[in-house]
Amino acid sequence: MSTDQPAPLEPTLSPYDAILLYSFGGPNKPEDVVPFLRNVTVGKGIPDSRLEEVGEHYYGFGGKSPINEQNLALKAALETELDRRGITTPIVWGNRNWEPYTTDALDQLAELGAKRAVMLVTSAYGSYSGCRQYREDMALVQRERVDIDADGNLTPQGIEFDKVRPYFNHPGFVDATYHAVTEAILELEGSSTSEQPRTHLAFVTHSVPDAMEQGSALHHPASYSEQHLALAEELISRIAAQTGRELDWSLSYCSRSGPPHQPWLEPDINDHLEELADQGVTDVVIAPIGFISDHMEVAYDLDTEALATCEKLELNAVRADTVGTRPQFVAGLVDLLLERAVIARGEHVEPAATTQVPALHHTCPANCCLQRAGQSTGIPTVAGQ
Structure with missing residues (x-):
């Protein structure tokens, strides 16, 4: 495990001439919802009637996912932080499943004259859906983009990405997650009506199929769930060190979308809240550590469904913020961009990591997080993985 305070990196992104902020995408209006879900589930043969059912989550919010505005806010925050450090490398935003699509982002990068860009994905964890699928989709789009010369020869337009x-x-x-969680704990305890409150810290992330969990361990020192557990343990350790308190905690999941016969990571947050209430827990912080912003999984699955479960169970509950555009998070992303640039220049850098799990690799092996043949990921409502 490397130090929490690495030496400052040289403020240059050379050899990169652009940054791609690469996300999942989401609908902007009601008529976008089913076409968006078609994109998400392409090749799975799911009828529009089923997509309309899933789309109810979006229709309840006016048919608009919060993720697009959140990505624009993150892009603006990154530009501000880059400017503060004297870095002028431009940022382009693109999505896998909605406008601006990957090809739109590539058009914009081409207009900028970009030849080699660094890709920053809006998912913090190593897994098929959080890492490899972005690389696969980019490769697929790149293969379809070619120039035809006067003799009819095809020349790839591709931009090199790291x-x-x-x-x-x-x-x-x-750091950003720690501050979000501790702020929620203070808010929760300020609102508790229990004479002897039993506070529980319920960390939550997006569920994935068990097969994807197993694949995430390929070439990683920790699987998808173990990465979350490592972060949770680090946060609990910090809270104990700062306050002298050792809170009860757990990891549960939301947003399961696969067929009933397919095993996914459990327990579901709503089932887990019922278990906690049965155990005598009175106060709960729901901490969505698996998401970087308050997109649909957070807005619907947690703020709507999970908090309604808490109300039914008479649990005093507060949902912690996601990291969003907190300064620590944004500054850390720029540090990561600089770290990647050092590696691209062939220079040595000690990757910064703050859990018992070391920093994961920048350059993924060929079969890292490999999707198993025939593995279905269901109909994700995911908006930021």
């Missing part, structure tokens, strides 16, 4: 490593254990993400 991806920033998963950052669940980078100091910037850990």
Whole structure:
């Protein structure tokens, strides 16, 4: 495990001439919802009637996912931080499943004259859906983009991309998450009506199929769930060190979307809240450490469904913020971009990591987080993985 305070990196992103902020995407209006879900589930043969059912989550919010505005806010925050450090490398935003699509981002990068760009994905964890699928989709789009010369020869238009490593254990993400969680604990305890409250810290992330969990361990020192557990243990340790308190805690999951016969990571947050109430827990902080912003999984699955479960169970509950555009997180992302640039220049850098799990690799092996043949990921409502 490397130090929490690495030496400052040289403020240059050379050899990169652009940054791609690469996200999942989401609908902007009601008529976008089903076409967006078609994109998400392409090749799975899911009828529009089923997509309309899933789309109810979006229709309840006016047919608009919060993720696009949140990505624009993150892009602006990154530009401000880059400017503060004297770095002028431009940032382009693109999505896998909605406008601006990957190809739109590539058009914009081409207009900028970019030849080699660094890719920053809006998912903090190493897994198929959080890392490899972005690389696969980019490769697919790149293969379809060619120039035809006067003789009819095809020449790839491709821009070379290097991806920033998963950052669940980078100091910037850990620090921002710690502050969000401790603020929620203070808010919860200020609102508790129990004479002897039993406070529980319920960490939550997006569920994935068990097969994807197993694949995430390929070439990683920790699987998808173990990465979350490592962050949770680090946060609990910090809270104990700062306050002298050792809180009860757990990791549960939300947003399961696969067929009933397919095993996914459990327990579901709503089932888990019922278990906690049965155990005598009175006060709960719901901490969505698996998400970097308050997109649909947070807005619906937690703020709507999970908090309604808490109300039914008479649990005093507060939902912690995601890291969003907190300064520690944004500064940490720029540090990660600089770290990746050092590696691209062939220079040595000690990757910064703040959990018992070391920093994951920047350059993914060929079969890292490999998707198993025939593995279905269901109909994700995911908006930021």
